Amino acid sequence: MRHLLLALLLSTTTLPAAQPWRVVGDEQFAPYSFVTDADDTPHGLDVELVDAVLREAGVAYEIRLYPWERVKRMLDRGEVQMAFQFAGTPQRQEQYELVGPLRSGSTVFMTTAKTAISDWQTLDDFAPYVIGQVRGYVYEEHFDRADLARDTSAQNPRQLVSMLLAGRIDIIVGDRVQLQYFVHEQRAQDQVRILPRPLIQMPRFVAFAKGDIERARQFSEALVRLRNAGKLDEIQQRWAP
Template sequence: MVFINILDKWLRKLAAAIVCGAVPGALAATPLTVVTEEFAPYSYVERGEVSGYSTEVVRAVLERAGMAYSIQIYPWARALQMAATRPNVLIYSIVRTPQRENQFHWIAPIAPRNVYLYKLVARQDIQIHALADLKPYRIAANRGDVVEEQLHQLGLTADLSAKDVFSLQKLIVGRVDLMVATELSIEGVCQRAKVSCALLERSMQMPEISGYYVAASLGTPAATLQRLRQAFAQLHNSDAMRHIADKYGVPPLK
């Protein structure tokens, strides 16, 4: 588990904003805890700081909004639990589903999502053309991830792990038959697991649900939500978001 706490950074931002009168007192008194997972290229640790496409977007929005914050990386289930139970928590990159709709305040979409099943190239016995073909196979997924919900809804049992690196390790040694990843994230998973992506083969695409979002916990004040949504709208209407997407090779929002 990696804990990244940039307390000094948001304290400096907070002090500067208060001095300049840029942040109302109610907002200044309650810094946001921002949580995510290790999910390159959207979020990952680089030189001791959380980086990645979604992270840069969220930072840009928080700075536009003049809010104090700290960003921390956790296993996804832990991040989800924090955002679901604590006030003043922001979470990204989270998929918006009907089951989650009333559990969070949805701020804005930040990226499209395309998820596939991956198998070992050597496993030519695995042939999947439709969802019904998945029935005999063991499928690895992250605990708390939306894919876990999908698999259960399809009547399939997910083999759950805390991180996608663990899922890949299970795939390599034959404990599972398939794992779930996005086209952009699979390379980072292979790098962290020290496994060649040449060993993997992309199979069927999982049914689409929604893109990746930023959401806030239900205990987040209405004034904070409004300020965040305004800042996201400003960023989306500028060239900055497109430049960040180009930097990480992420398809832009339509």
């Protein structure tokens, strides 16, 4: 019996520890997620929100930020367990187990004085213009499928704003807070304007591989607890402009 107890004790003490979740997000999505020139430490509102939920869930994890196209590939290939921040479109819902929303943001159109458009009622109003958008991003189902002239050469929103300011495109589309962040970065607030009507109020989700129900459940339950306790609002207030 003593030998049996010893064997059981040894077997339990040598079990491998649970592997930490590998969590990835967009490195060029300031102020929501970004890295600085000083180091590759993740910063941003969404980074803090995800960090708080994972700590509440009690799981081991590590967060890293990469270019958006790589983020999607890593999740698709099973190289990571979770990724953020995905738009809640039907396309994404088919691809992944989406959990959230983590937060919501207003998707808007930004332009300059060079264009005559002052607002829009239907997507046909954009027919005379070239609209810039980030390659690989999805925005809103009807807009994504509309027959419009598009420039998708931008690799990230910062580059998109630079292209607008340089006059290479007529209009750009993106998250209001984020576009304003990059405009302020270039001290160009007086050179741009946002059309009054937004495209959509877009919820942002975290994503797990299709079928990864258990991890999705763990994150979802922790997210609900923090939201009900007002902790997520506290984090968002710290990042309010």
